[in-house]
Amino acid sequence: MKLELGKILIQDVQFGAKTEVVDRTLFVNKEEIIELVLEDDRLIGADVELARPGESVRIAPVKDVIEPRVKVTGGGVLFPGMINKVEQVGSGRTHALVGATVITCGRIVGFQEGLIDMSGPAAKYCPFSETNNVVLVIEPADNLETHDYETAGRLAGLKVAAYIGEAGKNIEPDEVVVYETKPLLEQALQYPDLPKIGYVHMLQSQGLLHDTYYYGVDAKQLVPTFMYPTEIMDGAIVSGNCVAPCDKVTTFHHLNNPIIEDLFARHGKDLNFMGVVLTNENVFLADKDRSSDMTAKLCEFFGFEGVIISEEGYGNPDTDLMMNCQKVSQKGIKVVLITDEFPGRDGKSQSLADTVDEADALVSCGNGNVIINFPPMEKVIGTLDFVETMIGGYEGSLKPDGSIEAELQIVIASTIANGYNKLAARGH
């Protein structure tokens, strides 16, 4: 499967009469976006705000972040099974508005949503302080049931990202990157002397606000399966607005999975990137047994010699991470884990809720318990009403002048466990 990803660099975002890209500026038609969102009668209010790098702006509570993209050729459409019909994606050509995002924001079950600061000391912890953001502030119908509101918010973000992505369809990209994974036997033969490496991608799948969707299928219902890496770049995987802000894998992070990106960058050089095994993080222990057995079986069957495993979330998923690590290792496959850490404020407690002897190679994406201070911002998009109830916030977090003291885990993607953050250690 081969995908050409055309990257259209966006350096500014403005409101305009027409949603279009002109000389690296994204113009968006506010009224058309609001109209699109309010097609869903579960939402009774919507507003659009813009947030650019360096501005004195705080966005909260953030639900999902999505990069606008569009399928140009190759069959299928963006976010199959979610806002479009189910059809195979991952081949042909896709255009991405790189440097632009759609952020959904607004009241919800408040605690798992986080903050984005566009400037100041907290901005450096968040990749979205450097993007030009179209922020969608949504308001639910009275007494809308929580699950329905979560669904409506998720779909609104996806629809708006797909709508804005259309503006890139006929633009000549600044850069075109080609990614290709051949069918298994051909891929093994292409670089016979290089180690065959796979990626085990664990999808959050515990329940409300802890879900992920693959071609529209709730990941709870999956048994581990194989995915060509390029499918994810067309939105085959969508976030269910999950878990703590700091390690929430937003839809943006699925579209731009840095593990897949880096494995492709070394593909044919010092490794042979064979593909992705998808698995889940269910609450039922029998599901964990079944999924980790099948993950190890698939890794063995595909002939992987080394595997990277990433997780989403803390606690329950740590057990899946360790079961996968142990069972894949027992197949004679080398394993590297990627995760973030919660060792307590003093850093002295266990970082993960579970461990096994086989977990002897682990990349840390940072400590979510560290306390940081956020100065007041001139403008708040959304509301600060929920700051003290967000994960990382606490009673007294929000000061009268609008400044905040909270744990790092309140910042969106600050310790995300796939490395798309600023705290990853880098060798020089």
Add this chain to the structure above:
Amino acid sequence: MNKLIVTNNSLVFEKYCNHCGVIYLKDAGYLDVLYAVRDRIHQSYVLLTHPLAGSLKPNQTPYKSIIITRGEAGVDTDSVVLIENSIAAAQKFLRDRNTPSWSEKILGDFRTVDLSLIENAMQKRSFN
């Protein structure tokens, strides 16, 4: 398999009290639920769901529901290790900061999410 739910969440109690055994620990804390489960594990019960299910931190949500079942005679060591690790993880968070006194609206949200985690587990027809 006879499931037994140990919970301090009234929504879980109300929904399942007529379907299976429910030990409802009204007004108990998050850790109290883990301790109650630990005690039963030492009386031959086996964990069916992960004690830290839901990635809300133990000093954020006050609610916890765990499904267990009676196992064979003796103590299931896997369950012992998992519940002890979970208790240690919960104590770590609660040592740094206690669960705040949330408003009723927020408590309702936490109950809803906790129920959702259990609903997904209860929908399973086969547990082995």
